[in-house]
Structures are given as structure tokens and as C-alpha cells.
Amino acid sequence: MKHTSVLTMLMAIAITSPATADKLPSPEEMWKIIQQQQKEIEALKKGQQAAVKQAADADEKAEAAVVAVEESAAGGSGGNWADRTTIGGYGELHYNNIDASDPANDNKEIDFHRFVLYFGHEFTDDIRLFSEFELEHALTKDTSDGSGSGEVELEQAYIEFDLQDNLQARGGVFLLPVGILNETHEPNTFYGVERNDVENIIVPSTWWAGGAGLSGQHANGISWDVAVHEGLEMPTSGSSAFRVRSGRQKTSKASAEDLAYSGRLRYTGIPGLELAASANYQSDASQMSGDGLDSGLLLEAHAVLEKGPFGLRALYAEWDFDGAAVAAADADKQHGWYIEPSFRPFNSVGVYARYEDIEGARTQDRFDQWEVGVNYWPHEDVVLKADYRNREHDLASDAGRDFDAFDLGIGYQF
Amino acid sequence: MTRLLTCLLLFLCAGPVPASGTYQTPEDFLAETFRDNLPAAQVLWLKGDIRETSTAIMGHRYPAIRVRYWLQDTRSAWILEETGKERPITTGLVINAQGIERLRVLIFRESRGWEVKHPFFTDQFPRIQLTAERQLDGPIDGISGATLSVRALKKLARLALYFHSQVVTSNDAAP
Numbered sequence: 173m174k175h176t177s178v179l180t181m182l183m184a185i186a187i188t189s190p191a192t193a194d195k196l197p198s199p200e201e202m203w204k205i206i207q208q209q210q211k212e213i214e215a216l217k218k219g220q221q222a223a224v225k226q227a228a229d230a231d232e233k234a235e236a237a238v239v240a241v242e243e244s245a246a247g248g249s250g251g252n253w254a255d256r257t258t259i260g261g262y263g264e265l266h267y268n269n270i271d272a273s274d275p276a277n278d279n280k281e282i283d284f285h286r287f288v289l290y291f292g293h294e295f296t297d298d299i300r301l302f303s304e305f306e307l308e309h310a311l312t313k314d315t316s317d318g319s320g321s322g323e324v325e326l327e328q329a330y331i332e333f334d335l336q337d338n339l340q341a342r343g344g345v346f347l348l349p350v351g352i353l354n355e356t357h358e359p360n361t362f363y364g365v366e367r368n369d370v371e372n373i374i375v376p377s378t379w380w381a382g383g384a385g386l387s388g389q390h391a392n393g394i395s396w397d398v399a400v401h402e403g404l405e406m407p408t409s410g411s412s413a414f415r416v417r418s419g420r421q422k423t424s425k426a427s428a429e430d431l432a433y434s435g436r437l438r439y440t441g442i443p444g445l446e447l448a449a450s451a452n453y454q455s456d457a458s459q460m461s462g463d464g465l466d467s468g469l470l471l472e473a474h475a476v477l478e479k480g481p482f483g484l485r486a487l488y489a490e491w492d493f494d495g496a497a498v499a500a501a502d503a504d505k506q507h508g509w510y511i512e513p514s515f516r517p518f519n520s521v522g523v524y525a526r527y528e529d530i531e532g533a534r535t536q537d538r539f540d541q542w543e544v545g546v547n548y549w550p551h552e553d554v555v556l557k558a559d560y561r562n563r564e565h566d567l568a569s570d571a572g573r574d575f576d577a578f579d580l581g582i583g584y585q586f
Numbered sequence: 587m588t589r590l591l592t593c594l595l596l597f598l599c600a601g602p603v604p605a606s607g608t609y610q611t612p613e614d615f616l617a618e619t620f621r622d623n624l625p626a627a628q629v630l631w632l633k634g635d636i637r638e639t640s641t642a643i644m645g646h647r648y649p650a651i652r653v654r655y656w657l658q659d660t661r662s663a664w665i666l667e668e669t670g671k672e673r674p675i676t677t678g679l680v681i682n683a684q685g686i687e688r689l690r691v692l693i694f695r696e697s698r699g700w701e702v703k704h705p706f707f708t709d710q711f712p713r714i715q716l717t718a719e720r721q722l723d724g725p726i727d728g729i730s731g732a733t734l735s736v737r738a739l740k741k742l743a744r745l746a747l748y749f750h751s752q753v754v755t756s757n758d759a760a761p
Contacts (some may be wrong), residue, residue: 238651258672292672297695332697337607340697356731389700440701442745443710444727476730552645552737 230367264359264583266366274412274572284310288327298415304328325422327380338389345382345423349397349436350450351375352474353489359583361556363514363524363547366579370508373532374489375472376416381432382423393441403432404468405459412467414503414533416491420455430456446476457493464497483514483522503533522547536573538566545579557581607694609703615678615692616656619663627654630753643744644668653665653749660754664746665692670699670735677742681750685723686743691721699735708739711729716747 197205264286270279271273286308293301304327312322330344336363347355347360353367354377362368383401404419405427414419421427432455438448443580454468474487498504526543545559561577607669616624631652632640632643656663661682667674675694689711691703702709707729714724722743728736 259611260672292739294673334607334697339701352730356733387697391704393701393704393706395700440729440731441704441706443707443729444733446730478728478730480725 181514182555219429220266245576256291258290258292260292260586261288262360262583262585263287264365264581267580268365268577270575270577271523272547272573272575277573277575291472298333301330302328302330302332327378340387341385342387343384345380346385346399348379348381348399348401348434348452349385349387349470350434350470351377351489352476352485354376354379358585359546359557359581360549360585362532363512363522363557364526364543364545364559364579365557365581368487368512368526368528369530369541370487370489370510370511370528373417373530373537374491374506374508375470376420379420380422382426383431385434393439395438397436399434401429401432401434402426403430403454403459404457406457406465408458408460408497412534414493414498414506415537415540416506416533426488429459430454444478446474448475449473452530464495464500465496468493474526481516483512483516483524485512485514486510494563501533505531506533507531519552520549522549535567535570536565538570539563539573540566553586554584557583591674594635605714607696608692609694610692612676612678612692614674615665615690616663617683619678619680619688620656620658622700623658625656625658627656628753630655630749636749636752639720639748640745643748644741648745655753657753661687662746662750662753666741666742666745668738668742669696670696670702670738672696675702675735675738675742677739679742679746681746685713686711688712689739689743690741696735699732702735702739707736711739711743713742714743714747716744716751720748721743722747759761 197276198408212507238369240277263284266281266283266285267279268279268283270277272278287310288304288306291301291303291305295301306325306327307322308325309322312324313320326345326412328344328346330342330346332340335341349355351371353362353371354375357367357378366372367377381399381401381403383399385397385399385401387395387397389395402421402423405421406416406417406419407413412487433453434450435452436448436450438446440446450468450470450472452472454470456466457468458465468491469492471492472489474485488507488509491505493499493506495504508528510526510528512524512526514522514524523546524544527540528543531538541561541563543559543561546558548556550556557580559579561575561579563577564574565571594605608659612633629652630636632648632650637647652690653664653666661680664679664681665676666679667676668674673695674693675691675695678688680688680693689708691708694700694703710724714722714726717723726736726740726743
């Protein structure tokens, strides 16, 4: 009873209080407020519908723009010139610190050994140009005796035709299908600051020639290459007599009196394994008859194994020349071999050891050599190298050329 | 000798000239993957974290604003491209809960690195998954002389596995 009385009293105060009665809108005012709010709601709805339509329009335009970009990027042989042209290259700087038995043969040198640019162009899906332009030893001077240290060379320039899906023909200047390094020698792809001496002296890498060739590949992993091309023009006198490397004509007004023929059989049907054998026949290795150097035959075989962190390279190459003069000079049989185990525990670091044994034409090219070193790849296309070499010559008369060497190198490809 | 070489050349050149380097069209790859039940294509926009991570995996910006994919339950299919030595390799990849189900080179446009288009190489990829560092969790042995093509396919494998982890997560979370 007491509570009810208090409540009734409070209600009476609220109803009769002049201030409360003023705040409450009248029914007419309430109706106006409701109508105003209804108008605002209608306006908001219209605005929302317009915004949704705008968003849909924007979506449609964005989709059209993306489709246009995607179609433009589709490229192919129908694309513009830039889409069908590629530029690449590689380079390497060497530091050699050679400490020879005879100090007169010591050598400390820094040399930008190779600066190479590739240019490629696709004329159609089936016809393409590949070219390689090289500057060796940073500069070249035109000296009367040709003794300038640098060289500017056109190492490759050929047109390749796809005759069938797995059959190509090429014509121009190209790398001969022989050895491990001859076709793949970007610095980040091999161990050691300097390329191995067996392929340098015996193969002789890098070896290129002008001619024509055919290549085929099979689904079982077997591939083959044949080529006919300019031959060697080996000197038969002087300090480089019968030296194979000195016989490379480099397709510079090359004599084509006596052509040469190359063939290779290669197996890469097991990932991590390459087995290959090559033959090169020179119909006359000096391009001149009657000088005591006639035909020559190179046989080369190699194996490359890369399984997990372990790697192994092994190669044997042998030249057999006919001719009285080359036989008299004890240069009719030139050969070499090497073996190179490696271990790459991380993607960025690898270590290796190499043993090579070479019997070249000159006595200074008859030696065996041990080498150990490390490659560090801060990026897959950049490499820093360090190695130690110990070379011992076969003949006592060349003992002064024996050396220990420490080398550093930096290389890249792009 | 000349006659023999001519005959050999004609023999080697015999046969029709197929479309350059197309081993399976993307459409046939998808039809083979999903049989008669091809799902509608969806789109993964390469923006934000996805753009950043895909760039880290590829070593460069993947040249697309978005990529299409086909998703059925927890199985996705992707058609991706990466340059080998000079030209793009178009690759079809199927990912499932166990990792890579299949990797197939659809279009190969180069004469070097040809080995990577064959099963003796691509058969290394099934059941490979992605580690926390977004590397492949198993070895893929390379092909001597095909380093750049091998590298391209390994990157695409990582990319497809990463993309799969993004779309399966987002689809599972969708109301």
C-alpha cells in the first residue's frame, strides 16, 4: 500500500509538471518527424542503389581492363619485336696468384676474362636466331703481330629451324657438340675459377665453327647431334706447332679446303645423370696437304652425376693425328682426362676437388694437376669462387713451370 | 657418301610438322584432370601477401594480375608459366591434400632443356609438398645442360603448392 501510494504520487508529479509536458512532441509533430525520416530512408535507399550500380560498373570496367592486359601479355610470335627478342649474357673476373718453381714463371694478375652478350630473336615459332658476342680480357688492341691480349669474337650466330617436334637444323656459327663445358660454360655452372685444362687444351673449349648441323631428341632420353663445319688449321711449325687449340679458325675467313665432321650421342634419361660420347673427324687438320699433318680424329666421352648434394664429373678425350711430321714431333696422340667429385650441402655453397692429367702437343701442356676449391652462390645466377691448384709437369726440363696457385673469381649470368 | 647423307637427311625430316611444342592443350589437361566434372574457373588475385610471397618464390613478379584455377573439394588445378632459358614453359599442375598430384609440361618452346617435358623428369614431382620455408620437401634431380628449365619447373611447383594453400584455406573458411 505504501509503495503504490508513492508510485501514484510520482506519476501525478510527472504528468502535471510543466517541464515534462513541454518536451513530449504532439501527435502532429510526431507524424511530421516520421514523414521526414521516411524521406531520409528513401533517399538513403536510392543512394545505396546508385552505389551498388557504380560498384558493379567499376567491377565490369576493371574486369575489361584486366582481360585487355592479359590478352596483351599473351605475346607469342604474334607479339611485337621486343617480345620476340631476348638479351642475356655472362661474365667473369679472375684473380690468379701463381707461385712457380722458377720465379720467372710467377704471375699475379687480375683479369676480366670474359664479357659475353647473347642476342636471340624468334622470327616465327619454328625459326630463331641465337648469337653470342664475346670480349676477352677487357680490351683489344690491333697490333701488327697480333700479340694483343684481348679478343673480340663472334662465338655463335646461327639460325635454328624446328623441322619436327624433336628435330632441329641449324646453320651458322655454333658451338661444337663435344665435352661438358663446350656448350655450357657460364661461370655459375662449373667449379673452379679457371675452366679445366683437359677441355681447354685437348677438346679444345671453347670450340666453335661455321657450318650446318642436325639435332634430334627422343622420349627415352637419348639425343644425337651431327654437324659438318670448318676444320682446324693447326700450325705445323713454331712454338704452337701441332697445338690443337691454336688450330681453331673461329670462322674468320676460315679455310674450307678440308671440312670436318662432328657427331655426339647423349643420354639424359635418368634425372641427375648424363652420359655422352663424341667424335670429331678432321679430313686435314692443317688445311694443307703434304705438310706432315693429315687427318685427325677426336674421341671424347664423359659422365656427369648430380644426386642430391653429391656431384661427379669425369671426362676422357683423345686426338689421333696422321702425318709424318706430327708423329715425329710426338704430338700425334694427344689426350687428357679428369675426375671431379663435389659436394653441395646447401644451395648456396659447394666444394670440389679435381685431378687432371694432360698430354698435349707442347711439353708445357704435359702435366698433372690437383685442385680444390669452393663456390658460393649468393644468388643462383651469381657465384664467388676460390681455389688452390698444384701443377707438376711431366718432364724435368719443365719443372720450372710447376706451380702452386691461389685463385679467386666472381661470375654471373643473366 | 653424299647420296647416303641425303637419304639420311630426308629420312630424319620425314613426317608432318606439328604445332610447335604443344604437347597437351590446357583444355585437354583440365578435361583429363576432372574427367566429366570440370568445375567453374575461379580467380586468385595476386595482391597483398599473395603478391609478396609469389614474388619471393619466383624471384620476380609473376607476370599476371590474377591466376585462374579449378577447384574441386581439396583438389586444385593450375596452368602456370615460367621462362626457361629464353621462352616460357606452360605447365599444368594438380595439387591435392598429399601435395603435387601431377605436373605436366603442356607447351615447351625451346630446343635446349627438352628433357624436362618428359615423364622421366616430371615423374619426380608427385607427392612433393611445401616446407614452412616454401621450398620443395623432396629432391628433384636436375638435367645436365637444362639447369634453367629445371629451375623454372621447380619454381612453378612451389608456386602452385603455395597458391593451393591459399585457395583451399579461403574456400574452407567461406560461409
